[in-house]
Amino acid sequence: MTSERIFVTRLAPLLASLGLLIVWQLASLALDSDSFPTALEAIRVIPSLLGDPETLINFAASLRRMAIGFGVAVAISIPLGLLMGRSRAVASFFNPLLMIIYPVPKAALMPFIMLWLGVGDIAKTLVIFLGVSLPVIYHSFEGAKAVEEKMLWSGAAMGLSSAQRMVRIVLPAALPEILTGCRTGLVLALITMVTSEMIARQSGAGNILFNALDMGQYDTVFAMIIIIGALGICLDGAFERVRRRLVRWSDPQFDIPLSFS
Amino acid sequence: MNARLVTGNLLLGVIPIAMVIALWQALVSFSYAPVTLLPSPMHVFERLVQQLLNSAFQQEIVATLFRLFAGFTIAVALGVTTGLAAAANPAVNAVVRPLVRVLAPLPKVALYPALLLLVGFGHESKIALVTADALFPILLSTYYGASTVERKLIWSAMAAGTPGRGILFKVVLPAAAPSILTGCRIGLVISCIVVFLAEMITSTDGLGHVLVTAARTFQAVDMFVPLITISLLGLILNGVLEAVRAYLLRGFPEV
Numbered sequence: 359m360t361s362e363r364i365f366v367t368r369l370a371p372l373l374a375s376l377g378l379l380i381v382w383q384l385a386s387l388a389l390d391s392d393s394f395p396t397a398l399e400a401i402r403v404i405p406s407l408l409g410d411p412e413t414l415i416n417f418a419a420s421l422r423r424m425a426i427g428f429g430v431a432v433a434i435s436i437p438l439g440l441l442m443g444r445s446r447a448v449a450s451f452f453n454p455l456l457m458i459i460y461p462v463p464k465a466a467l468m469p470f471i472m473l474w475l476g477v478g479d480i481a482k483t484l485v486i487f488l489g490v491s492l493p494v495i496y497h498s499f500e501g502a503k504a505v506e507e508k509m510l511w512s513g514a515a516m517g518l519s520s521a522q523r524m525v526r527i528v529l530p531a532a533l534p535e536i537l538t539g540c541r542t543g544l545v546l547a548l549i550t551m552v553t554s555e556m557i558a559r560q561s562g563a564g565n566i567l568f569n570a571l572d573m574g575q576y577d578t579v580f581a582m583i584i585i586i587g588a589l590g591i592c593l594d595g596a597f598e599r600v601r602r603r604l605v606r607w608s609d610p611q612f613d614i615p616l617s618f619s
Numbered sequence: 620m621n622a623r624l625v626t627g628n629l630l631l632g633v634i635p636i637a638m639v640i641a642l643w644q645a646l647v648s649f650s651y652a653p654v655t656l657l658p659s660p661m662h663v664f665e666r667l668v669q670q671l672l673n674s675a676f677q678q679e680i681v682a683t684l685f686r687l688f689a690g691f692t693i694a695v696a697l698g699v700t701t702g703l704a705a706a707a708n709p710a711v712n713a714v715v716r717p718l719v720r721v722l723a724p725l726p727k728v729a730l731y732p733a734l735l736l737l738v739g740f741g742h743e744s745k746i747a748l749v750t751a752d753a754l755f756p757i758l759l760s761t762y763y764g765a766s767t768v769e770r771k772l773i774w775s776a777m778a779a780g781t782p783g784r785g786i787l788f789k790v791v792l793p794a795a796a797p798s799i800l801t802g803c804r805i806g807l808v809i810s811c812i813v814v815f816l817a818e819m820i821t822s823t824d825g826l827g828h829v830l831v832t833a834a835r836t837f838q839a840v841d842m843f844v845p846l847i848t849i850s851l852l853g854l855i856l857n858g859v860l861e862a863v864r865a866y867l868l869r870g871f872p873e874v
Contacts, residue, residue, distance in 0.1 A: 393736040393737075450629075460857075461812065463846075466815055469831070552728055552729055564729075568732065571735070595724075
């Protein structure tokens with residue numbers, strides 16, 4: 359790829375964001391409604407919103423829960439997914455249970471967990487954990503299943519134990535697929551975090567959003583949407599960079615995750 | 620795989636589900652959890668059956684299903700046409716690609732308050748949110764399906780004198796069908812989940828609203844019923860679409 363092409367591909371998403379903001383600006387000018395502030399008005403609120411210590415504390419708490427939930431989910435899901443991919447018995451043990459859990463709206467478990475564990479950090483982190491686990495398990499499973507048998511046989515012939523084969527052959531071979539799952543999981547962690555905060559209405563980014571809505575501070579509502587949206591896009595972009603570096607050797611995959619909540 | 624192995628696998632799969640239910644029952648029986656917080660599985664099941672036969676509850680299901688299908692249908696129409704257009708036309712692709720890159724990782728649920736302000740608290744805002752969430756998996760899988768259609772197929776159709784529209788409907792669309800249908804299946808389950816969450820956040824009817832109302836009055840049994848109902852709906856719709864996919868793709872090599 360020439361440097362000019364790279365420049366264009368880097369620039370295109372920025373131009374797209376700018377285009378969206380311009381469309382928003384024009385639409386709100388055309389509609390001229392009190393409840394639909396222009397893009398400029400919303401952007402102008404962002405500095406004061408981010409300068410407010412209370413908002414920052416809320417955001418930091420949300421992000422900390424998200425990081426813990428995501429980290430724990432990845433640490434448990436990858437080994438489980440890999441085991442399921444390599445052992446038919448493990449796969450048929452867990453698959454039906456996971457199939458039943460798949461269509462359950464994870465953020466909707468918030469009221470249950472709050473009822474049992476109270477409104478603490480544990481409840482919110484647990485919901486994020488549940489939201490992230492499934493795609494990571496699924497992708498690790500698919501990745502481990504596709505590992506070439508011959509490599510495992512040669513590993514066994516060279517005297518690697520089954521645990522060593524798992525770490526030194528299956529894990530690297532399945533890494534591109536695992537990272538795709540982690541990327542979907544990361545977007546889902548953010549979605550689950552915001553949704554569960556909107557449902558629980560206790561603290562966090564989702565709560566600020568709906569409080570502003572209730573109090574009729576419409577520019578704050580739209581400013582928060584920009585902040586959360588930008589957070590999603592940045593997290594995804596940053597992870598994509600890490601992923602590309604880790605699996606530079608593999609075939610390029612879909613560049614956008616098919617996320618599901 | 621022979622029949623005995625299949626039944627063996629099935630039995631193995633039932634174990635964890637049975638264990639979860641047994642653990643649940645044990646928590647109740649040995650009164651580790653008060654019945655007001657955790658009703659017994661049998662109690663929840665009885666209540667579920669009772670509610671499914673209740674016409675007021677059926678009304679809520681209908682409200683939820685209406686929003687779900689309205690949003691999903693719009694998402695399919697929009698996603699498939701945009702995906703095909705982007706795959707067929709480089710100019711459209713140059714616009715759609717960066718837009719999708721920006722919009723796909725955006726947490727759509729954050730847009731919900733904006734949708735509430737723009738289109739009101741009724742059906743429209745929920746339908747719009749469902750569409751926004753279900754759109755991208757469908758659009759992306761259509762795009763990848765259509766852009767990986769074998770060039771030779773298109774060339775031979777052109778050589779045989781097929782007009783442009785004929786190539787789209789007779790060559791590209793059938794060749795991209797497996798991928799499009801997979802996208803639709805993911806989109807349908809997402810629709811199910813999103814419509815329920817939107818109803819939980821603000822609504823005056825629908826299954827999500829039933830859960831929130833029960834949670835406010837600490838009716839644990841009534842909290843389980845809508846959650847199980849929506850999950851069952853998701854499982855059933857997923858199965859139906861899987862069957863439709865198998866029917867439409869009969870004769871395709873294994874996909």
